[in-house]
Amino acid sequence: MKDDIPNSPEARDAHNLMHPYTNARKLQSDGPLVIESGEGIYVTDIHGNRYIEAMSGLWSAGLGFSEKRLVAAATKQLEVLPFYHVFSQRSHGPAIDLAEKLVNLAPVPMSKAFFTNSGSEANDTAVKMLWYRAHAMGTPEKKKIISRLRGYHGVTVAAASMTGLPYNHMSFGLPLPGFLHTGSPHYWRDAEPDESEADFVARRARELEELILAEGPETIAAFIGEPVLGGGGVVVPPKGYWQAIQAVLDKYDILLIADEVICGFGRTGNMFGTETFGMKPDMMTLSKQITSSYQPFSALLVNDRVFEPIADESNRIGTFGHGYTGGGHPVGAAVALETLRIIEEDNLLDHVRRVGAHMQAGLAELADHPLVGEHRGVGLIAALELVTDKATKAPHGKPGALGGIASARMQAHGVISRNMTDALAFCPPMIVTEAEVDEILARTKLALDETA
Ligand code: PLP
Numbered sequence: 001m002k003d004d005i006p007n008s009p010e011a012r013d014a015h016n017l018m019h020p021y022t023n024a025r026k027l028q029s030d031g032p033l034v035i036e037s038g039e040g041i042y043v044t045d046i047h048g049n050r051y052i053e054a055m056s057g058l059w060s061a062g063l064g065f066s067e068k069r070l071v072a073a074a075t076k077q078l079e080v081l082p083f084y085h086v087f088s089q090r091s092h093g094p095a096i097d098l099a100e101k102l103v104n105l106a107p108v109p110m111s112k113a114f115f116t117n118s119g120s121e122a123n124d125t126a127v128k129m130l131w132y133r134a135h136a137m138g139t140p141e142k143k144k145i146i147s148r149l150r151g152y153h154g155v156t157v158a159a160a161s162m163t164g165l166p167y168n169h170m171s172f173g174l175p176l177p178g179f180l181h182t183g184s185p186h187y188w189r190d191a192e193p194d195e196s197e198a199d200f201v202a203r204r205a206r207e208l209e210e211l212i213l214a215e216g217p218e219t220i221a222a223f224i225g226e227p228v229l230g231g232g233g234v235v236v237p238p239k240g241y242w243q244a245i246q247a248v249l250d251k252y253d254i255l256l257i258a259d260e261v262i263c264g265f266g267r268t269g270n271m272f273g274t275e276t277f278g279m280k281p282d283m284m285t286l287s288k289q290i291t292s293s294y295q296p297f298s299a300l301l302v303n304d305r306v307f308e309p310i311a312d313e314s315n316r317i318g319t320f321g322h323g324y325t326g327g328g329h330p331v332g333a334a335v336a337l338e339t340l341r342i343i344e345e346d347n348l349l350d351h352v353r354r355v356g357a358h359m360q361a362g363l364a365e366l367a368d369h370p371l372v373g374e375h376r377g378v379g380l381i382a383a384l385e386l387v388t389d390k391a392t393k394a395p396h397g398k399p400g401a402l403g404g405i406a407s408a409r410m411q412a413h414g415v416i417s418r419n420m421t422d423a424l425a426f427c428p429p430m431i432v433t434e435a436e437v438d439e440i441l442a443r444t445k446l447a448l449d450e451t452a
Helices: 009-016 024-030 068-080 093-103 119-136 157-162 197-215 241-251 304-317 330-346 350-368 401-412 432-451
Strands: 037-039 043-046 051-054 110-115 146-147 181-183 221-224 254-258 283-286 298-302 372-378 381-386 418-420 424-428
Touching: 009 024, 024 110, 024 283, 051 432, 068 146, 068 330, 093 110, 093 298, 093 330, 110 119, 119 157, 119 221, 119 254, 119 283, 119 298, 146 157, 146 197, 157 181, 197 221, 197 241, 221 241, 241 254, 330 350, 330 424, 350 372, 350 432, 381 432, 401 418, 401 424, 401 432
Parallel strands: 146 181, 146 221, 221 254, 254 283
Antiparallel strands: 037 043, 043 051, 110 298, 283 298, 372 381, 381 424, 418 424
């Protein structure tokens, strides 16, 4: 371990804390990076080393790490009503205000908000609502969910089943039956030789239709997708992709769930990724930047097609038997409301478009680097895909290999990034300035040169 002092925070961590998404044996030998404080886009570890958090933590602290207005909103709410719930016809002001705000903000007609605590719970809730709805509508077989390879929807049992990444299924025995996967929208990696972007989009739509027909359209409840696929490597869909997918879903009466957990609240330059890509979802799942992750919080927006049958069924059997103690927590809801006020008052969407364009242009220049196969991104989310051979697009092979080396080099240069196998992701707090972006780019270039 780097700091091998018996009672160091690193040693106590390795002794007592089991970490998510971690090789537990490696943690025991190497120890963790322990962060102590945050300011703006920076975090500082317990040894005084300062890092640019180029991933906003986990694509989440959109307003950076020291927004005083969020602290004040949380403190004020803690003093007035530190906890209440919204079960069984109980409610409280922050939940009411936030539900109204979200329904009004939705870029497509939505009729209700339902509150949960994490992205995974929001997505599991979407599945359970659809299952309940299927019974309500007298079509109990209409329950299967289609998602995409490389899609990321979380780790609870249904959410992990929808996720299309190997580590979320391997050694868990997932996905569960009834969760189907279709191809990812990654043109650069998945296109056939000489296939145009339009032909690739048409093929993906055709493959989806073939899957639906093979399973029986009457058995499929919904399709779930992130507007920009995040944890699967920041894949921006090609032009017309969502329209082609939507046409197939409409043809077979299949609902669309937009997983906005990363894209929501400004990341792509609009309030929602749904707007950036012209999607028409029936359900939207929201989390992370909704509170800038200062409080765990998530929400689900549903339209009348989803809500009305559920409402009737709850009346028939007596209740909608689903919900979380902390869902709609007053402190989280108060922080979410303040987050939304800041995004609007500070014109953060304009800022993301301007600084995002600057970041994408800088990353596009790095695409000339011998190790970079593709630059992709929109707004303030992007990736560089690293390859061993630009012509053949050969990946390094082992998970995390090149991307892992590059992100370790970036950390050595004071930038925290995240690699998904060989894709190096960039998702800085939305308050990042152009000068700070230049700093990230310069240090990334240094790291790439040292990786080559
Ligand atoms: N959906 C997307 C698109 C995500 O990126 C994530 C987490 O990164 C989730 C869902 C799951 O969210 P959580 O980790 O809060 O359960």
